[in-house]
Every structure is written in structure tokens, then in C-alpha cells.
Amino acid sequence: MDILHSLALGFSVSLQPANLFYCFLGVLLGTLVGVLPGLGSAATIALLLPITYHMPATSAIIMLAGIWYGSMYGGSTTSILLRLPGESASVMTCIDGFEMAKRGRAGAALGIAAFGSFIAGTIGLVGLVFLAPPLSEFALAFGPPEYFALTFVGLTLVSFLGSGTWAKALTMAAVGLLLGIVGLDPVRSHERFTFGVLSLQGGIDLVPMVMGLFGVSQVFNMLERRPPGIDEIAKAPTRLRELLPNRDDWRLASGAILRGTLVGFFVGILPGAGATISSYVAYALEKRRSRAPERFGQGAIEGVAAPESANNAATSSGFIPLLTLGLPANIVMALMLGAFMLHGVTPGPTLMMQKPDMFWGIITSMFVGNLMLLLLNLPLIGLFTPVARLPYRYLVPIIVVACVIGAYGVNNNPADLFVMVAFGLFGYLAEKYGYSLAPLVLAFVLGPLMETSLRQSLILSQGDFSIFVVRPISGALLAGGVIFVGLPLLRRLFRRAPAAELARKAGP
Amino acid sequence: MGSLRGNGPAEARLTRHARLGETLFGASLLGVGLFAIFKASALPFGSLSEPDSGLFPVAIAVVLVLFSALSLGNRERPPVATTAERAGIVRVLVLIVALCAYAWFLPRAGFLICTVVLLAVVLRGLGRFGWTGTAVSAVAGAAGCYVLFTRLGLPLPAGVFGF
Numbered sequence: 001m002d003i004l005h006s007l008a009l010g011f012s013v014s015l016q017p018a019n020l021f022y023c024f025l026g027v028l029l030g031t032l033v034g035v036l037p038g039l040g041s042a043a044t045i046a047l048l049l050p051i052t053y054h055m056p057a058t059s060a061i062i063m064l065a066g067i068w069y070g071s072m073y074g075g076s077t078t079s080i081l082l083r084l085p086g087e088s089a090s091v092m093t094c095i096d097g098f099e100m101a102k103r104g105r106a107g108a109a110l111g112i113a114a115f116g117s118f119i120a121g122t123i124g125l126v127g128l129v130f131l132a133p134p135l136s137e138f139a140l141a142f143g144p145p146e147y148f149a150l151t152f153v154g155l156t157l158v159s160f161l162g163s164g165t166w167a168k169a170l171t172m173a174a175v176g177l178l179l180g181i182v183g184l185d186p187v188r189s190h191e192r193f194t195f196g197v198l199s200l201q202g203g204i205d206l207v208p209m210v211m212g213l214f215g216v217s218q219v220f221n222m223l224e225r226r227p228p229g230i231d232e233i234a235k236a237p238t239r240l241r242e243l244l245p246n247r248d249d250w251r252l253a254s255g256a257i258l259r260g261t262l263v264g265f266f267v268g269i270l271p272g273a274g275a276t277i278s279s280y281v282a283y284a285l286e287k288r289r290s291r292a293p294e295r296f297g298q299g300a301i302e303g304v305a306a307p308e309s310a311n312n313a314a315t316s317s318g319f320i321p322l323l324t325l326g327l328p329a330n331i332v333m334a335l336m337l338g339a340f341m342l343h344g345v346t347p348g349p350t351l352m353m354q355k356p357d358m359f360w361g362i363i364t365s366m367f368v369g370n371l372m373l374l375l376l377n378l379p380l381i382g383l384f385t386p387v388a389r390l391p392y393r394y395l396v397p398i399i400v401v402a403c404v405i406g407a408y409g410v411n412n413n414p415a416d417l418f419v420m421v422a423f424g425l426f427g428y429l430a431e432k433y434g435y436s437l438a439p440l441v442l443a444f445v446l447g448p449l450m451e452t453s454l455r456q457s458l459i460l461s462q463g464d465f466s467i468f469v470v471r472p473i474s475g476a477l478l479a480g481g482v483i484f485v486g487l488p489l490l491r492r493l494f495r496r497a498p499a500a501e502l503a504r505k506a507g508p
Numbered sequence: 509m510g511s512l513r514g515n516g517p518a519e520a521r522l523t524r525h526a527r528l529g530e531t532l533f534g535a536s537l538l539g540v541g542l543f544a545i546f547k548a549s550a551l552p553f554g555s556l557s558e559p560d561s562g563l564f565p566v567a568i569a570v571v572l573v574l575f576s577a578l579s580l581g582n583r584e585r586p587p588v589a590t591t592a593e594r595a596g597i598v599r600v601l602v603l604i605v606a607l608c609a610y611a612w613f614l615p616r617a618g619f620l621i622c623t624v625v626l627l628a629v630v631l632r633g634l635g636r637f638g639w640t641g642t643a644v645s646a647v648a649g650a651a652g653c654y655v656l657f658t659r660l661g662l663p664l665p666a667g668v669f670g671f
Contacts, residue, residue: 054661167578171537174572178544181565190551190561193544216607223603223634224596393635397645400603400630401623401653404610409662417611421604428600433530435579451564463556 003129010360014368019059019361026063027369030070031376034087035078035387039399041071041087043214045335047402049207049342050409057343058358062365064339068332069121069315069366072275073373076113076308077381080106089275089311092283096296096303103299107242112253112301113308114377115245120261120309121370124316127265128323128363132352135324139349142325144456145467149474150327151450153481154271155443158330160485161270161277164436172430176440179204180447187455199415206338206445208407208416209423213437215403216424221431222392243378245301253305256286260309268314269321271442274330275311282310316366322347323359327446331438334445342410534580541572599634606630618667623650 013019033044045064052060075090080097093113100109142150155177159169182193183203194200245253260282267278286306287296296303319336321329326348328334340347345355352359407420427437461467469475548569554560606629614622627646631637637645658664 050662051657051660165579165582167575167582171534171572171575171579174568174575175537175540177568178540178565178572181568185561188552188561192551192561192565193547219603220600223599393631393637396635397627397630397649400607401627401649404607404623404626405653405657405662405664408614408664409657412663414611414614417614418608421607421611424607425604429529429533433526433533435533454564455559458556458559461557463558 003133006133006356006360007129007364009357010362010364013058013357013361014062014365018056019062019365020368022055022059022063023066023365023369024372026066027070027073027373027376029063030067030072031074031373031384032387033067034071034074034076034090035384036390036395039218039395040214041068042210042331042335043218043399044071045332045339046207046210046214047399047406049210049335049339050406052339053342053410057340057345058361060339060343061336061358061362062369064336065319065362065366066369068336069312069369070373072121072308072311072315073114073117073377074384075311076117076304077110077377077384080109080113080304081381087275089279089314090307091276092279092307093304095283096298096300099297099299100301100304105299108245108249108301109304110381111243111245111378112249112257112305114243114374116253116257116260116305116309117312118370118374119257120264121312121316121373122367123261124265124268124313125363125366125370127313128316128320131320132324132359132363135320136349136352139325142349142473143471144453144460145471145474146477147449147453148457149468149477149481150325151446151453153477154327154329155439155446155450156481156485157271158442159439160488164434168435169439172435172437173439173443176443177447177450179209179440180444181451186448186452199413204419204444205410205416206335206341207410208420209444210335210338210441211403211407212420212423212425213427213441215399215406216420217427217431219396219399219403220424220428222396243381249301253301256282256302256305257309259285260306261313263306264310264313265317267310268317269329271321271327271329274318274332275314278310278314279307282306312370319363319366323351323362324349326351327449328442331441334441337445531580534576537576538573538580541569541576544569544572602629602633615665616667619654619664620650621667623653 014023029044029048030041033039033041044067048064048067052064055063071087072089075085075087076093076097078084079090079093080101083094083098085091085094097109097113100106155173156170159173160166178193180203182200184190184201185192191201263282263285264275264278267281268274283296283303283306286302287293290296290300290302318329318333321327322333322336326337326346328337337347345351345358403420403424404417407416408414410416430437430440457467458465467474468478545566548562548565551562551565552560553562553566556563606626610622610626624646627649628642631645632639632642654664
């Protein structure tokens with residue numbers, strides 16, 4: 001009953017004409033961005049952050065969220081038709097999706113991707129609706145040690161689950177934490193790493209930083225290399241009927257959709273894992289439990305249904321840590337946190353009680369947005385496909401102008417443009433040499449909370465580090481983190497030993 | 509030797525360049541870490557039971573030094589072979605200079621002039637658009653953005669041609 005009341009309140013917010021409009025704008029932009037290979041949802045959200053400053057807070061988040069889950073829908077279209085994943089979460093969809101398209105079954109692949117995404121996104125939201133309130137209440141009991149444990153385990157997991165080697169990922173996390181330290185000490189107001197520069201006293205601003213890391217660096221990347229040629233293009237289905245999967249398709253795919261949803265939902269909650277990893281796991285699971293695994297890679301419809309469902313369920317559940325604990329689980333959520341902060345709202349356990357209209361408005365808008373996406377995607381797929389082939393030379397000027405306006409617009413400070421260029425160069429070099437940016441941004445956002453909770457915990461315990469282990473919740477979190485990171489490492493160590501042995505024997 | 513691995517001499521050179529770049533990048537992160545330890549050690553450290561401003565920065569800087577050193581040492585796989593040609597690097601440098609100039613001139617010359625010039629550099633210099641196309645798109649783009657964003661409530665510096 002309580003939940004029904006809350007949902008009614010939420011829909012009364014999300015169905016307001018202005019919010020419907022922003023939701024539509026978000027999912028439309030998200031679809032376009034998902035289709036475009038050069039521009040990810042993180043970059044787009046970063047670019048739009050400054051504009052949302054002048055919108056009501058709830059509408060802003062509704063629109064930005066729409067970009068995030070909308071991009072998951074858009075990403076599948078080009079993966080299937082062009083074998084071009086517009087988003088990293090759609091890479092797995094290319095494998096069987098493009099094979100299906102080559103065999104003239106593009107319509108069924110696109111249809112099952114859209115329906116699977118819709119079903120998974122909606123089920124994921126139902127999970128969010130039921131899980132968020134108890135989690136928020138649970139989180140109210142968290143003290144500094146629990147928050148330190150959460151941020152610590154979160155950053156460690158991000159580094160181990162992300163792309164690239166873990167040493168590089170942890171290096172980037174440390175860089176992010178250091179960048180978060182710049183400015184006045186939150187407790188005693190000592191200047192730290194400001195080098196006497198006045199504008200650094202307030203710390204480095206998130207917006208120019210992410211504009212540089214994701215916008216400008218992407219442009220550098222595009223300018224440096226020639227765009228990859230698109231050799232084969234499957235024909236986009238033009239009639240709606242071609243997009244409806246037949247009974248056999250549904251029989252094969254329905255189990256995959258449900259399993260993908262479950263995988264996506266739980267993996268999406270984990271820090272750093274998110275949509276991309278959940279799509280890998282879902283695909284691997286489907287292939288392993290299939291009675292005919294050789295069909296995978298040859299156009300198996302489960303190979304499209306599972307990862308597409310998983311990435312959408314993960315986008316829904318990714319909101320859980322942010323809305324209930326105030327902790328972002330991935331880059332996009334870190335930017336969402338930035339968007340909340342721009343409007344003076346701190347997401348966390350108290351959000352649901354203090355701003356129920358906003359909390360439930362955002363969640364219910366995602367039900368609306370998912371429905372919009374289903375209706376938008378099916379008939380308009382043919383229209384979106386050419387966007388993927390938009391040459392970089394049209395894209396570069398748009399991104400450049402969006403970046404300069406965005407970075408300048410947050411504070412009306414031209415110095416932010418230099419910050420943006422510096423981070424653009426840094427991000428470009430980092431990606432080039434295999435240092436991923438996700439841990440850096442998350443660490444930057446989480447750093448201040450991590451430091452204050454560490455210092456408060458140590459004061460509480462009079463310098464005794466055992467406080468993090470003996471308190472049940474923080475102890476359990478740390479133990480979970482150790483197991484999660486330790487097990488694969490151990491397994492790798494033990495597996496490598498015999499392999500090295502063999503290699504030595506086989507050698508000359 | 510090279511052909512055994514399927515690498516032509518050009519490719520081998522690219523890999524060598526990428527390796528060098530990776531080493532330099534990792535080494536500079538290590539340098540940042542060392543510098544941060546030096547700077548942070550000047551901050552009041554407090555004690556474990558009364559931590560002050562210096563504790564966290566020192567700890568993080570040590571972590572950075574540790575892991576950047578590990579990343580430098582740990583190079584099982586060659587970095588992603590980049591097909592960076594000289595022309596591509598020149599294009600990147602041109603944009604860096606253009607953006608810095610933009611930041612410098614924005615408060616002095618205003619949004620319209622700066623953005624027209626920036627767009628002209630990007631469209632003509634980097635995108636190889638024709639002169640007419642460049643001129644029309646640059647002026648229209650800059651003016652359009654100016655109108656749109658000032659209407660949205662974002663005050664852009666008007667400069668000489670503000671309206």
C-alpha cells in the first residue's frame with residue numbers, strides 16, 4: 001500500500017507535461033548517442049550538466065537518466081545492423097546480432113533487443129522500487145566506519161572489475177583521490193595542493209574535468225586516427241511487421257531475457273561493474289547453459305536477448321546505490337551525483353524521506369521512459385541507422401562547441417577552459433596507454449567522503465584501525481571486498497604456476 | 509625476426525613509440541606521486557587518534573607511488589598499437605592551441621568572435637570543409653549557440669558584437 005502511494009506520488013510528478021517532455025528529450029538524445037560510436041552516454045551527460053543547471057532539479061535528473069538508459073537501446077541498433085557498438089555495453093550484441101542481420105533476420109534481432117530491453121528495464125525498476133526503501137532505512141544506521149568501508153571497497157572493486165590491468169586502475173584511483181584533495185581541507189580548512197592559486201581553493205570542478213576527460217579527449221582521439229571503414233551494412237528493416245519476433249524466437253529468447261535481467265540487476269548494483277560487465281556475464285551464462293552452444297556466434301537469438309536485457313536491467317539497478325546510499329556505482333552515476341549536487345541536493349538515505357516527490361518522480365519517469373523507448377525504437381530504427389555513419393568531421397565541431405560552452409557555463413570562469421583542455425590531454429594520453437578513466441572519476445567524487453569518514457572513524461576509535469573490522473556492517477563489507485578481489489587473484493596465481501611450469505618444460 | 513611475429517618494421521617502430529609513451533606517462537604519474545608526498549608532508553599530520561590535514565594526502569600519495577611503479581614494471585602485453593601518424597598528432601596540437609587561445613580571448617573579445625574563429629579552425633583546418641561552408645556554418649553556429657544559451661539563462665560574454 002505504501003509503495004502504491006509512493007508510486008502514485010511519483011507518477012503525479014513524472015507525468016507532468018514538462019517532465020514528460022524532458023524524459024522524451026532524454027531518451028531521444030540517449031538513443032542518438034547510443035547510435036553514435038564516438039560519443040558515449042557519460043560524455044553526453046557531462047556535456048549537458050551545465051545546461052541542466054537552469055532546469056528544475058527533478059526534470060534535470062529525469063532527462064539525464066533518460067540519456068543513460070536510452071543509450072542502451074540505441075547501442076543495440078548499430079551493433080546489429082552495422083556491427084558497430086555505439087556503447088561498450090553493446091559489444092556482445094554485435095556477435096550474434098550482426099550474424100542474424102546477415103542472414104536476413106535483422107528485424108527479429110532488433111525486435112528482440114527492444115522488447116528484451118523493455119522487459120528487463122521494467123523488471124529492474126520494479127526491483128529498484130522494492131529494494132530502495134528498505135535499503136535507505138538500513139543505510140540510516142551507517143556511521144563513518146561503514147561509509148569508509150563502502151567507499152574503500154567500492155573503489156577497489158571498480159579497479160578490479162574495470163578494463164585494463166588492476167595496477168593501472170588503482171593508479172588512476174589514487175590520482176582521482178589526489179585531485180579530490182585539492183582545495184581547502186573539509187575539517188580544518190588548511191590549503192592543500194593549491195599552489196597559492198586562488199581559484200583552486202574551492203577545489204577542482206567536476207564539470208570542466210569530465211568535459212575534458214570525456215569530451216575533449218574523445219575529439220583528440222577522433223582527430224588522431226582515421227575513422228574505421230564500415231565494410232558491410234545489413235539492410236535496415238523498413239516495416240514494423242518485420243520487427244516482431246515470431247513464436248520460435250520468443251520461445252528461445254524468453255528464458256534468456258529473464259536470466260539476463262537477473263544477472264544485469266545484481267551485477268549492476270556492484271561498483272564499477274555496471275552495464276558492460278553484466279552484458280558479458282549474461283552472454284557467457286547463456287552460452288554455457290545452452291544445449292547447442294555452437295549456435296552462439298552463428299546468429300543465436302539468445303545471444304542478442306541476454307546481453308541486451310542485462311545491460312538495461314543494470315541501468316535500472318545502478319541507481320540503487322546512488323539513491324539509497326549516495327554512492328555512485330559507475331561513471332554515469334558519478335555524473336548524476338554531480339547533477340544532484342549542482343542543484344544542492346545530496347542523494348542518500350535521507351533523500352526518500354526529505355524529497356519523496358523527487359525520489360519517486362525520478363524512478364517512475366524511468367517506467368515512462370522505457371515505454372517511450374520501445375515505441376520510439378521500433379518504428380524509427382531505419383531513421384537512426386544513418387546517424388551511426390555520420391563522419392567525424394561533422395561530429396568534432398559539435399562536441400568542441402558543446403565542451404567550451406559547458407565548461408565555461410558552470411561558473412562563467414574562463415580559467416575552467418584551461419582545466420578542461422588539461423584534462424582533455426590527460427584523458428587522451430591515459431586511454432592511449434591503457435589507464436582507464438572510470439576509477440579516476442569515481443575516486444574524485446568519492447574522495448572527500450572517504451577522507452572525512454576515515455578521519456571521523458579514527459577519532460571515534462582513538463586511532464585503532466580495528467574499528468573497521470569489528471563493526472558488523474563495515475566488517476562484512478570489507479570481508480566481501482576481500483573475497484571478491486582475492487578469489488580470482490588466487491585462482492589466477494594457482495593457474496599460472498602450472499602453466500609456467502609447462503612452458504618451461506616445453507621450451508628449449 | 510620481426511616477420512616471425514607478423515610485425516613489419518613500421519609496426520615495430522609504432523610499438524616501440526607506444527611503449528616509450530607508456531613509460532613516460534607512467535613515469536610522470538610516479539613523479540606526481542613523489543611530488544605529492546613531498547608537498548603533503550609539509551601539512552600538519554596530526555596523529556592516528558587525532559588525524560589532521562596531512563594524513564590522507566600522504567597515504568594516497570604513497571598508494572599512487574606504489575601502484576604507478578607497479579604499472580611501470582608490469583608490462584606483459586604491448587600497449588594498444590596506435591596508428592598515430594604525424595598528421596594526426598599535428599591535428600591534435602592545433603586543437604590544443606586553438607582551445608587555449610579561445611580560453612584566453614573569450615573574456616576579451618567575447619563569445620561570438622571567439623567561437624566563429626574556433627569553429628573556422630575546426631571546420632576548415634581539421635575537417636577540410638570548403639571556405640563557403642566553413643564561413644556559413646561558423647557564423648550560424650556561433651550566433652545560434654549565443655541566442656540559444658543566453659535565452660536558456662547562461663550569460664555568455666557578449667564582447668564587441670553582443671546582441
